[in-house]
Amino acid sequence: MSVIEVRRQIDALPDDVWRLxxxxxxxxxxxxxxxxxxxxxxxxxxAVGARFRGHNRQGWRRWTTTCTIVRFxxxxxxxxxxxFGPLPVARWGYRVEPDGPDGTTVxxxxxxxxxxxLRAVGPLVRGTRDAEGLNRSNMEATLGRIKARAEAxxxx
Numbered sequence: 001m002s003v004i005e006v007r008r009q010i011d012a013l014p015d016d017v018w019r020l021x022x023x024x025x026x027x028x029x030x031x032x033x034x035x036x037x038x039x040x041x042x043x044x045x046x047a048v049g050a051r052f053r054g055h056n057r058q059g060w061r062r063w064t065t066t067c068t069i070v071r072f073x074x075x076x077x078x079x080x081x082x083x084f085g086p087l088p089v090a091r092w093g094y095r096v097e098p099d100g101p102d103g104t105t106v107x108x109x110x111x112x113x114x115x116x117x118l119r120a121v122g123p124l125v126r127g128t129r130d131a132e133g134l135n136r137s138n139m140e141a142t143l144g145r146i147k148a149r150a151e152a153x154x155x156x
Contacts, residue, residue, distance in 0.1 A: 002112045004109070004110045006139040007143075008144070008146070009104070010104045010106060010147045014096050015075065016150055021078070022075070022078055025045075030146055032141045033058055038053055052080075058134075065089060066082075067082050068081050077096070081113070088113040091113060093108070094107065112132075
């Protein structure tokens with residue numbers, strides 16, 4: 001199982017950064033692959049056990065996943081497991097930590113949970129054999145957008 005963690009220092013308060021990453025459904029405007037997300041069932045916000053559907057795109061390729069929140073610590077961390085039908089895909093998450101008096105470090109983490117079947121069809125679905133490299137690149141781009149939004153709101 002591969003794990004990727006990318007971090008970015010942001011000149012904004014932790015609460016301001018948390019508002020951008022704490023609700024995964026709100027992330028579709030900043031992520032590199034996800035084009036939209038919606039809560040499922042009676043869920044209306046992040047909480048352990050809440051589920052949402054994610055719609056993703058890579059080039060002309062499109063797919064939908066089901067996600068379940070597995071960790072939620074308001075103001076600090078959120079993680080969710082991703083599945084494609086009954087098959088586990090990954091665990092994604094964000095962590096926010098104070099960095100000095102007016103700064104924040106935000107971490108984005110990806111853990112690959114794919115089994116042999118999804119590893120075999122993954123290149124067809126996502127259009128790359130280098131899923132780790134693509135994920136790292138996408139994570140860097142996502143954190144760059146989060147940094148820009150947080151710092152614009154903070155006026156820095």
